[in-house]
Amino acid sequence: MIQVAVVSGKGGTGKTMLTASCAALIHGNKVLIDADVDAANLALLLDPEDLTTEEFFGMDVAVINQDKCNNCGYCEGTCVFNAIQIKGDYPSVISYRCEGCGTCLLVCPEDAIKMKPGISGTIHTAKTRDGPLVYGSLTPGSGNSGLLVHCLRQKAGKMYPDASLILIDGPPGIGCPLISTITGVQIAIIVTEPSRSALHDLMRLITTCRSLKTGMCLVVNRYDLCPDITSEIIKRAGMENVPVIGRIPYDPMVVTSIRKGIPVVYNEGKASEAIHEMVENLISELKIYGTTNR
Numbered sequence: 001m002i003q004v005a006v007v008s009g010k011g012g013t014g015k016t017m018l019t020a021s022c023a024a025l026i027h028g029n030k031v032l033i034d035a036d037v038d039a040a041n042l043a044l045l046l047d048p049e050d051l052t053t054e055e056f057f058g059m060d061v062a063v064i065n066q067d068k069c070n071n072c073g074y075c076e077g078t079c080v081f082n083a084i085q086i087k088g089d090y091p092s093v094i095s096y097r098c099e100g101c102g103t104c105l106l107v108c109p110e111d112a113i114k115m116k117p118g119i120s121g122t123i124h125t126a127k128t129r130d131g132p133l134v135y136g137s138l139t140p141g142s143g144n145s146g147l148l149v150h151c152l153r154q155k156a157g158k159m160y161p162d163a164s165l166i167l168i169d170g171p172p173g174i175g176c177p178l179i180s181t182i183t184g185v186q187i188a189i190i191v192t193e194p195s196r197s198a199l200h201d202l203m204r205l206i207t208t209c210r211s212l213k214t215g216m217c218l219v220v221n222r223y224d225l226c227p228d229i230t231s232e233i234i235k236r237a238g239m240e241n242v243p244v245i246g247r248i249p250y251d252p253m254v255v256t257s258i259r260k261g262i263p264v265v266y267n268e269g270k271a272s273e274a275i276h277e278m279v280e281n282l283i284s285e286l287k288i289y290g291t292t293n294r
Contacts, residue, residue, distance in 0.1 A: 003185040007170035009201025014221040019169040020045035020263040023130040030165040034135035048126035058120030058144030068112035075104035146176030187215040194226035219246040246278025
């Protein structure tokens with residue numbers, strides 16, 4: 001099984017657009033994962049039919065048994081996160097503030113507090129025209145994004161153990177969800193754009209991938225909007241020994257395709273042609289199965 005993650009140092013570079021196009025062009029027994037759990041939108045381009053939805057339990061949160069509670073107030077005074085407040089006769093827990101430290105449990109004289117897994121989001125499975133999809137939705141404010149990504153990858157592996165390829169639409173940046181996304185994958189397709197901020201974030205992402213021993217290749221989206229910075233990006237990639245497998249030009253057809261909810265490669269245009277070539281380069285780079293439709 002080969003695992004490929006499409007990632008970016010910053011948001012808005014076209015990562016999900018490229019992932020959907022790869023899913024459409026690479027044939028065979030594959031499974032798709034949307035690991036951008038804070039803003040999952042790969043499904044918007046794949047016309048999914050949901051199969052299952054289950055709750056995702058993140059870190060433990062405090063639960064107070066009011067039958068045992070004597071309303072002493074120790075828990076409220078001890079919680080540095082202000083997650084426990086006394087309203088009325090008994091204290092209550094504000095779950096989204098609770099960090100699961102367990103201090104309240106230690107100070108409670110009546111053993112009225114227990115730590116239990118809190119619901120932090122949902123995990124979905126779906127079927128699409130381009131293969132099965134596993135994706136997650138994190139509850140706003142929850143701090144378990146890296147754990148949810150790990151659970152998505154585990155679920156995909158268990159449900160589709162015979163898949164030849166796992167294609168992951170990763171999150172932007174270099175935080176916990178990104179680390180959970182690229183750990184153990186064979187190669188990360190880094191998508192960038194010709195801007196100073198993108199170049200800065202690209203170099204941070206290369207450093208992160210290298211520290212995790214993840215193979216890399218680079219795609220420059222909208223490369224023709226600023227040729228000077230594109231040249232600098234390609235030069236820096238060469239210095240870092242990161243192969244450039246694609247240069248995608250600016251094309252209004254990309255926006256048109258996204259508005260229609262379909263991968264860009266379903267239409268003709270400069271960007272579509274460049275993505276076809278990029279996918280062929282990727283297949284050659286990985287020596288994986290499948291062909292592309294031209």
